[in-house]
Amino acid sequence: MLDPLFDYIQRYGKQLLSEAEKERIRRIMLPKRLRRKQYFLEEGKVCTYTGFIVRGATRQFSVDEQGNEHILQLAIENWWITDRDSYMNRTPSKYFIEAWEDTELLLMPRERLDELLEIPAIKGMFWQMSENNHIASQKRLDDTISLPAIKRYEHFEQLYPEIVQRFPAHQIASYLGIARETLSRARSRSLR
Amino acid sequence: MLDPLFDYIQRYGKQLLSEAEKERIRRIMLPKRLRRKQYFLEEGKVCTYTGFIVRGATRQFSVDEQGNEHILQLAIENWWITDRDSYMNRTPSKYFIEAWEDTELLLMPRERLDELLEIPAIKGMFWQMSENNHIASQKRLDDTISLPAIKRYEHFEQLYPEIVQRFPAHQIASYLGIARETLSRARSRSLR
DNA sequence: ACTTCACTGTGACCTTTGTCAACAGGCGTT
DNA sequence: AACGCCTGTTGACAAAGGTCACAGTGAAGT
Known part of the structure; x- marks a missing residue:
């Protein structure tokens, strides 16, 4: 173990x-x-x-x-x-x-x-770890203040595909700081 | 020095x-x-x-x-x-x-x-430093995804009053991830 | 003194996102 | 099989915030 x-x-x-x-x-x-x-x-x-x-x-x-x-x-x-x-x-x-x-x-x-x-x-x-965490939260912060909801989701999906698989969408939405409905709509729109 | x-x-x-x-x-x-x-x-x-x-x-x-x-x-x-x-x-x-x-x-x-x-x-x-930075960016992130613009500004002002004195408002707005106009309005509203 | 520039404030309007509500599918539990 | 519960989707509407335009102020530069 x-x-x-x-x-x-x-x-x-x-x-x-x-x-x-x-x-x-x-x-x-x-x-x-x-x-x-x-x-x-x-x-x-x-x-x-x-x-x-x-x-x-x-x-x-x-x-x-x-x-x-x-x-x-x-x-x-x-x-x-x-x-x-x-x-x-x-x-x-x-x-x-x-x-x-x-x-x-x-x-x-x-x-x-x-x-x-x-x-x-x-x-x-x-x-x-401390170093990496610091760098990662800096990047996340940059995304959060710079990008619209959809982009933030796309970045996240690209960075952590396995997380997206294993957690329901409303948790991801909360992580991104958006409503679950917004994420749902963003996803269906980006398919077209 | x-x-x-x-x-x-x-x-x-x-x-x-x-x-x-x-x-x-x-x-x-x-x-x-x-x-x-x-x-x-x-x-x-x-x-x-x-x-x-x-x-x-x-x-x-x-x-x-x-x-x-x-x-x-x-x-x-x-x-x-x-x-x-x-x-x-x-x-x-x-x-x-x-x-x-x-x-x-x-x-x-x-x-x-x-x-x-x-x-x-x-x-x-x-x-x-690495520790503190990580903790601080975690808190900033939490604020950014949890709070509306005005609250974020109030937190920031309370945390770093000297920064607020020394930088123009549009820089602070950008730091908070909002438009300078939004900050300006938020400020004038919170005075009343 | 005059101009320029950076900064701030405000109104009108638009876009994005949140909220509320209803509905449907899946899945486990009983 | 029937019941919840969790999840995701969609629509209608509201709220927050962004964008654009313009004006005023004050400090710095000429």
């Missing part, structure tokens, strides 16, 4: 893991199963784990005063899920993270993060 | 700098002046420096096919300016960074980044 994680760490940390290091990781990471619709994180709670998805799919969202959900992340295998702010700074989260399919995770407990970061490949990976 | 930078590094890196380290930094960082409207980075070029603003103000923006500008960052003293993707991965940038006021910078050359990262406080600061 840890192999996808080891692969991931070695790829993004740009270093190989020794057997001893793997063993150390094995002892720290906690396996966890979530059933569809179960929460990984709820608003107001501190996000004490960062999770690595081995199998399944999750969504992260906030809920505004009117009760509307706004999706910030849709994640599948080999993605990390967390509220970075809450996890790093131990502050209450504004977000929910919910399993959208039955999901298997590996959890990185916040209180053992420093131990894990002693492993060079993990440190490198963490660095790279 | 380097004192604001040293303060910044110690604050965000959560470690003090020795005199030897300060000397090392002094030898690597390049002072640079930009006059108003001069470019720090142009689209298509690789961003070979990351700049620390000692005095002045800059804006980072992309230009779409219709020639419209979309502002990604408005920066003043004690902010870093760079295209992270271009800088880290040495790829051509999609962005412009332009001095909005006469500006004094300290430049961190990409080819000497590894040297600088040997200094623990700098490594810590870099980490923290």
Whole structure:
């Protein structure tokens, strides 16, 4: 079960893991199963784990005063899920993270993060993730303020075809910040 | 001239700098002046420096096919300016960074980044910056997909009152992804 | 002093998108 | 088989925001 994680760490940390290091990781990471619709994180709670998805799919969202959900992340295998702010700074989260399919995770407990970061490949990976996340959210932001709804959808579809397959359209619409009807119409129009 | 930078590094890196380290930094960082409207980075070029603003103000923006500008960052003293993707991965940038006021910078050359990262406080600061940037762009994204134009402006004003003072309204509007007229109307309406 | 230019505000109009509502298909549960 | 529930689609209408045009102000440059 840890192999996808080891692969991931070695790829993004740009270093190989020794057997001893793997063993150390094995002892720290906690396996966890979530059933569809179960929460990984709820608003107001501190996000004490960062999770690595081995199998399944999750969504992260906030809920505004009117009760509307706004999706910030849709994640599948080999993605990390967390509220970075809450996890790093131990502050209450504004977000929910919910399993959208039955999901298997590996959890990185916040209180053992420093131990894990002693492993060079993990440190490198963490660095790279932070970097990549920052770059990706910058691009998403650029799209969001620059492009009309349809274009944003097209970009998204091109970037994450598998996500589009596995989540219903109204979730994608929420991720893009548009109404599900708008997405539906945009799609049918772009077929002609 | 380097004192604001040293303060910044110690604050965000959560470690003090020795005199030897300060000397090392002094030898690597390049002072640079930009006059108003001069470019720090142009689209298509690789961003070979990351700049620390000692005095002045800059804006980072992309230009779409219709020639419209979309502002990604408005920066003043004690902010870093760079295209992270271009800088880290040495790829051509999609962005412009332009001095909005006469500006004094300290430049961190990409080819000497590894040297600088040997200094623990700098490594810590870099980490923290990446973290903070990611968290900030996540919040901005959440606002952008969740809130109507006026609310976004109010949030922004509350978060960065000094930026609002120093940049003209049409730049702020572009940062928020709205037309300058919309912002103008929103402002006059919220006074009543 | 005069011109120019950048910036802001406002009205009229149009486009895009959101909202509300109704409907239909699929799918699992009982 | 019957019932919900989730999902996607479509229409009618409303609201938000964009576009275009014009005017006024003030600062900078000549």
